[in-house]
Each structure stands twice: as structure tokens, then as C-alpha cells.
Amino acid sequence: xxxxxxxxxxxxxxxxxxxxxxxxxxxxxxxxxxxxxxxxxxxxxxxxxxxxxxxxxxxxxxxxxxxxxxxxxxxxxxxxxxxxxxxxxxxxxxxxxxxxxxxxxxxxxxxxxxxxxxxxxxxxxxxxxxxxxxxxxxxxxxxxxxxxxxxxxx
Amino acid sequence: xxxxxxxxxxxxxxxxxxxxxxxxxxxxxxxxxxxxxxxxxxxxxxxxxxxxxxxxxxxxxxxxxxxxxxxxxxxxxxxxxxxxxxxxxxxxxxxxxxxxxxxxxxxxxxxxxxxxxxxxxxxxxxxxxxxxxxxxxxxxxxxxxxxxxxxxxxxxxxxxxxxxxxxxxxxxxxxxxxxxxxxxxxxxxxxxxxxxxxxxxxxxxxxxxxxxxxxxxxxxxxxxxxxxxxxxxxxxxxxxxxxxxxxxxxxxxxxxxxxxxxxxxxxxxxxxxxxxxxxxxxxxxxxxxxxxxxxxxxxxxxxxxxxxxxxxxxxxxxxxxxxxxxxxxxxxxxxxxxxxxxxxxxxxxxxxxxxxxxxxxxxxxxxxxxxxxxxxxxxxxxxxxxxxxxxxxxxxxxxxxxxxxxxxxxxxxxxxxxxxxxxxxxxxxxxxxxxxxxxxxxxxxxxxxxxxxxxxxxxxxxxxxxxxxxxxxxxxxxxxxxxxxxxxxxxxxxxxxxxxxxxxxxxxxxxxxxxxxxxxxxxxxxxxxxxxxxxxxxxxxxxxxxxxxxxxx
Numbered sequence: 001x002x003x004x005x006x007x008x009x010x011x012x013x014x015x016x017x018x019x020x021x022x023x024x025x026x027x028x029x030x031x032x033x034x035x036x037x038x039x040x041x042x043x044x045x046x047x048x049x050x051x052x053x054x055x056x057x058x059x060x061x062x063x064x065x066x067x068x069x070x071x072x073x074x075x076x077x078x079x080x081x082x083x084x085x086x087x088x089x090x091x092x093x094x095x096x097x098x099x100x101x102x103x104x105x106x107x108x109x110x111x112x113x114x115x116x117x118x119x120x121x122x123x124x125x126x127x128x129x130x131x132x133x134x135x136x137x138x139x140x141x142x143x144x145x146x147x148x149x150x151x152x153x154x
Numbered sequence: 155x156x157x158x159x160x161x162x163x164x165x166x167x168x169x170x171x172x173x174x175x176x177x178x179x180x181x182x183x184x185x186x187x188x189x190x191x192x193x194x195x196x197x198x199x200x201x202x203x204x205x206x207x208x209x210x211x212x213x214x215x216x217x218x219x220x221x222x223x224x225x226x227x228x229x230x231x232x233x234x235x236x237x238x239x240x241x242x243x244x245x246x247x248x249x250x251x252x253x254x255x256x257x258x259x260x261x262x263x264x265x266x267x268x269x270x271x272x273x274x275x276x277x278x279x280x281x282x283x284x285x286x287x288x289x290x291x292x293x294x295x296x297x298x299x300x301x302x303x304x305x306x307x308x309x310x311x312x313x314x315x316x317x318x319x320x321x322x323x324x325x326x327x328x329x330x331x332x333x334x335x336x337x338x339x340x341x342x343x344x345x346x347x348x349x350x351x352x353x354x355x356x357x358x359x360x361x362x363x364x365x366x367x368x369x370x371x372x373x374x375x376x377x378x379x380x381x382x383x384x385x386x387x388x389x390x391x392x393x394x395x396x397x398x399x400x401x402x403x404x405x406x407x408x409x410x411x412x413x414x415x416x417x418x419x420x421x422x423x424x425x426x427x428x429x430x431x432x433x434x435x436x437x438x439x440x441x442x443x444x445x446x447x448x449x450x451x452x453x454x455x456x457x458x459x460x461x462x463x464x465x466x467x468x469x470x471x472x473x474x475x476x477x478x479x480x481x482x483x484x485x486x487x488x489x490x491x492x493x494x495x496x497x498x499x500x501x502x503x504x505x506x507x508x509x510x511x512x513x514x515x516x517x518x519x520x521x522x523x524x525x526x527x528x529x530x531x532x533x534x535x536x537x538x539x540x541x542x543x544x545x546x547x548x549x550x551x552x553x554x555x556x557x558x559x560x561x562x563x564x565x566x567x568x569x570x571x572x573x574x575x576x577x578x579x580x581x582x583x584x585x586x587x588x589x590x591x592x593x594x595x596x597x598x599x600x601x602x603x604x605x606x607x608x609x610x611x612x613x614x615x616x617x618x619x620x621x622x623x624x625x626x627x628x629x630x631x632x633x634x635x636x637x638x639x640x641x642x643x644x645x646x647x648x649x650x651x652x653x654x655x656x657x658x659x660x661x662x663x664x665x666x667x668x669x670x671x672x673x674x675x676x677x678x679x680x681x682x683x684x685x686x687x688x689x690x691x692x693x694x695x696x697x698x699x700x701x702x703x704x705x706x707x
Binding site: 020021022023025027042045046081084088113116117118121122123125126134135137138139140141142143 | 375537550561
């Protein structure tokens with residue numbers, strides 16, 4: 001079992017973010033499709049990414065605590081979306097050292113969007129997209145060739 | 155008479171060309187050492203990993219070379235050539251091609267195009283754009299026609315004989331019928347008919363029917379960028395290389411990195427030196443030969459000649475006129491995306507199914523042109539990365555809705571345009587950056603010629619026109635910008651020609667000033683056509699290997 005790269009609060013924050021990047025509708029949200037598993041496995045291998053994600057999650061929680069008195073996971077979906085959108089657009093509540101903070105959070109939010117989408121739409125072998133659920137959603141079916149009939153995989 | 159050599163010929167690189175050269179020479183009775191820096195990967199060793207493959211390589215790739223120990227140096231900005239960046243094989247700008255037995259053919263999309271007559275006479279047809287090194291080939295289409303046929307027959311091509319009204323003369327039919335048309339083929343065919351454009355089924359190095367003892371394509375969704383589950387995709391790894399090995403005259407040495415073509419005190423090529431790693435660390439080895447054939451791809455072939463400097467050849471082999479490594483080219487790919495009201499995705503692989511060569515030549519004010527086709531089946535994550543309309547957010551419910559709605563309704567029409575070569579787009583040896591064996595790595599600098607981008611802008615409009623006529627309700631995309639062009643179609647760095655001041659080899663790939671040193675791969679291409687180049691690489695290899703066999707007799 002690979003070492004979990006997140007503290008309990010970081011993990012909560014990560015799950016909350018991923019479920020805004022790919023929210024639930026008639027198809028499951030990112031966390032239900034196993035995207036946390038994808039991100040944890042990836043960060044286990046990619047040290048630089050691990051550091052960026054960990055410090056980004058802490059910064060998001062810091063921001064929401066300073067603004068709303070609650071961690072990101074505890075605020076409602078609408079506020080979560082506003083925070084994420086603010087990060088991606090570079091528009092965030094006023095605070096000291098705002099410029100540096102804004103750039104870092106924008107890069108972090110872009111990274112989250114990318115990682116979560118990778119987990120949700122890439123092959124289940126990467127740890128997310130459990131049961132190929134996103135492929136069923138979009139209509140990407142994989143040929144289950146009877147390879148024995150054609151001579152087997154070479 | 156010199157002393158007996160270890161081999162008649164050493165071939166450096168077991169890719170599209172090297173594998174063919176090995177078969178031709180060994181079947182003529184010559185004793186060959188075939189060196190390959192990669193391994194002989196099995197199907198299972200080329201994973202279907204959607205984040206690590208030859209189509210999208212975010213965290214790695216699946217066909218070599220190893221991510222560690224094989225860097226290149228790139229110059230990202232032509233305006234500031236003093237700024238350089240070191241990149242690994244899966245990172246942007248590296249211009250990677252798979253490194254394994256079969257080379258790129260192990261994982262390619264297998265489009266099987268013949269160039270047309272004018273592709274061999276670009277300078278005569280269009281004049282020479284200022285600042286470009288555009289030139290004619292020293293051979294014509296007619297010289298290659300029999301060898302195109304040999305490649306089609308022996309490697310195995312399926313196609314619609316007579317379908318392409320702009321193709322050059324061909325003596326015989328394709329050996330296999332075309333792959334069945336997809337739903338998208340039908341939609342685009344109707345659109346092209348409205349425009350008066352000729353279309354036909356894309357020729358492929360894929361078994362549409364069982365061929366040469368191997369099964370047909372199973373129409374899977376993981377063709378380009380991956381190994382083939384039914385072994386119905388034809389490369390050199392499952393055709394000519396097994397034939398060469400079956401003669402008993404071919405020693406295939408994998409995990410063998412050639413670090414120098416060796417010359418004696420008078421400057422004559424005597425063999426090669428290489429590092430072989432059987433898993434217990436590199437061992438330096440050498441092999442003497444009557445002739446050496448460099449077939450390592452346009453970037454690595456140029457690098458090897460430059461690495462092989464000596465007292466007699468201080469600037470590297472074949473480089474006394476500073477031509478080796480210049481004119482690096484590949485293909486710039488303009489393409490447009492179109493959304494249709496009805497789903498048009500049927501999941502039938504490989505996906506590319508319909509093409510037009512209406513615009514490869516004869517376009518007013520344009521130097522050359524290019525072919526257009528529908529695109530291979532896209533991996534869902536590639537669709538996420540590259541196929542969002544500009545106004546659709548990349549996250550939230552709208553992004554999810556787009557993936558669900560758009561994947562089956564979006565078509566991508568795309569194709570390579572003929573690169574106009576630029577002498578400053580080039581491979582040199584990096585100063586201070588070395589590979590795992592402490593050899594200076596390739597440095598890539600320059601850009602394609604602006605005329606290439608002019609052609610790309612023209613073809614981008616044609617792609618949009620085709621989608622519109624076919625019923626797209628929304629069209630988007632961007633025409634390509636100026637940049638270095640190489641990639642899997644890399645070519646041109648050791649161009650053929652009659653004049654040693656402007657070319658590296660003669661018209662058979664023999665390096666000027668040498669009797670027994672040859673380059674045989676896309677490095678030879680004077681220009682690279684407005685088509686995927688692999689069938690031309692193969693045809694040239696058949697022709698030049700036959701010539702070498704004659705010379706050795």
C-alpha cells in the first residue's frame with residue numbers, strides 16, 4: 001500500500017475540489033469514480049507534483065477559513081465553485097501579498113482541473129475511472145476482441 | 155585486400171528503414187549485424203496506458219527510449235537562441251520517435267502514402283522561397299515506383315486502388331482491399347462531393363484481411379500510439395526483421411547504443427563502436443564491417459555522424475561542408491474540429507478512414523500543400539485535452555456535459571503539409587549535456603520556413619471548408635504557428651543530392667567522400683511530401699539496400 005500523500009484535512013479538501021471539477025449527475029462524481037486513488041498513486045511517484053498539491057490544498061483551506069471561517073470542504077457547493085473560479089480567473093478576496101498568492105492558487109487550481117480530469121477520463125489502470133464509468137458516459141467502448149480467434153495478442 | 159571483417163554490413167537502427175535493409179542484405183547472402191538501442195518489446199510491454207503512450211505522453215511513454223539518460227537540448231525560441239532547455243523523451247520539444255525493434259512502425263498509425271511526382275521536384279515546380287533550402291530530389295517518382303510496390307507487397311498495405319485521382323502512376327493494385335468505411339467516412343464523403351473534392355479510403359499498412367500468415371485488424375480503438383492486439387498492423391518488427399533473422403545471416407543486438415562509426419588512419423570507415431547493456435551494465439564492443447549503414451532516424455543519424463569525428467574527419471563524418479544535421483523537417487499539422495448534431499462516432503478502429511489529396515499541389519500562391527484525412531480514434535483524455543471548443547469551461551458540470559455530448563459528435567479533419575526546409579532548422583551536438591553513456595546529446599534549433607506556415611493556414615481553411623460542407627454546426631481550432639518541425643516524421647538531416655556542397659549522400663544514400671558509409675532512413679529526404687512519410691522511407695530503403703547488395707557483390 002503506497003504511503004498516502006495527504007493529511008486527513010488535505011484529503012477532505014482534495015475530495016471536495018475534485019467533486020466540483022467533475023460533479024455528480026446521472027454519472028458519478030470524480031471521487032465516486034476513484035479519482036482520489038488516481039491522484040494519490042500519481043503523487044506517490046511524482047515528487048514535485050506532490051509538494052505543489054499539498055501546499056495548494058493547505059492554501060485553499062487557509063483562504064476559505066480566513067474568508068468564511070470554514071475549511072473548503074465545509075462550505076457549500078456554490079461558495080466552493082466561486083472560490084475555484086476565483087482561483088482560475090485570478091480574482092480572489094483581498095489579502096496581504098495578494099499577487100504571489102493569486103498566481104500560486106491559479107496554478108494550483110489549473111493543476112487540480114488537469115489531474116482530476118486525467119483521473120476521470122484516463123484508463124482505469126491508472127487508478128481512477130472505476131469500471132470505465134466515464135467511457136460509458138461518453139460512448140467510448142473498447143473492443144473486447146476474442147484474441148484467441150485471431151491468434152492471440154502479439 | 156584488407157583483413158577479414160566481423161560482418162559484411164553493420165546497420166545502426168532497426169526501424170522502418172534498417173529492418174528492410176537487413177532483410178534485403180541477408181537474403182542476398184550477406185552477414186549483417188543489426189544494432190538497436192531499444193528492446194524487442196512484446197505487445198504486453200507496450201501498455202495501453204492513456205497517459206503514457208506515443209500519442210499523449212504526460213508522465214512517460216510506452217515505446218522507448220527510457221525517460222532517464224536520453225535527454226536532448228532544445229532552443230524553444232528562435233529569436234533568443236542562447237536560451238536552451240534540457241528535455242526528456244516524453245516532454246514537449248523532444249521530437250521523439252519510438253525506440254524499439256521496429257522503431258516507429260511498432261506503434262504508428264500506419265498510413266501508407268506514396269509521394270507524387272511533384273514532391274520530388276519541389277524547387278523546379280515552385281522556385282526556391284527566400285531563405286529556404288528547397289531543392290529537387292536527385293531521383294524521380296519513377297525511380298521509386300517499383301520499390302513503393304515492393305514495400306506495399308512485402309510489408310503489407312490495404313487501400314482503394316484507383317480511388318485517389320491525384321495519385322501518381324502505379325503499376326499494380328494494392329495487395330489488400332481497403333478497410334471498411336466508418337460512419338464518419340460517409341458523412342465526410344457527402345461533404346466532399348458537395349465541394350467537388352475527390353475522396354477515397356486512406357491507405358494503411360494494416361491487414362484488412364489476413365495477410366502473409368498474420369490475422370486481420372480487429373478494428374480496436376488503440377491503434378496509433380500502441381502495439382497491435384491482433385498483430386495485424388504491419389511494421390518491420392513483424393515482417394522483414396523476422397525474415398532477416400530466419401536467414402541465419404543476421405545478428406540482432408538490442409540495447410546496443412552505437413557511439414561512433416569507426417575510421418582508420420586514412421579516414422576509411424572500418425566498422426562501429428557500441429555500448430551493449432544486457433542488464434548488468436554497459437559493455438563496450440566493436441564490430442568491423444565492409445560497410446556501415448546508419449538508420450537511426452533523422453535526429454540520431456545526424457548525431458551519430460557528428461559524434462564520429464576523427465583526425466581525418468574533424469567535423470564528423472560526411473560533414474566537411476557543414477550540411478549534416480541541417481534541413482531538419484517533419485510535418486506541420488493544420489486541423490479543424492467540427493461539431494455535428496447527430497453522433498457520428500462508431501468506434502471502428504483505427505478511425506482514420508477517408509482522405510483527400512485535392513490540395514497536395516496546384517494551389518494558387520501556395521508552395522505545395524497537403525493531404526487531409528479524418529483523425530484516428532481519440533482517447534477520451536486526448537479529447538479532454540485537445541477538443542474543447544474555446545468557450546466551454548474545462549471543469550464543472552459544463553465540462554462533463556461537453557465530454558458526454560461532444561465525444562461522439564465531434565470530427566477532426568487534419569493532415570500534414572509539405573514542410574519547406576530551412577537550413578537553420580538543425581541538429582547539432584549539445585555542449586555540456588550528455589546521455590547515460592556521457593555522449594553529447596542532440597541539440598535541436600531553428601524553425602520551419604514561414605512558407606510552411608503559409609501552406610498550413612491555407613490547409614486549415616480547407617479543413618474547415620470540408621467540415622462545413624459535411625454539416626458541422628460549429629467549427630473551431632487554430633492554424634499552426636512557426637516552430638521547429640520534426641517529431642515522428644523527422645527527416646532531411648542527411649539529404650541526398652549530386653552536389654556535395656549542398657547534400658550529404660549521393661542518390662543511393664552513400665555518404666559523399668566515402669565508399670562504404672551509407673545513410674538509409676528519412677534523413678535522406680530532400681523534402682518530406684505532404685503525406686506521412688513512412689512508405690517513402692521503406693521504398694527508399696528497398697532501393698538503396700538493393701544497390702548496396704550489388705556494390706558488395
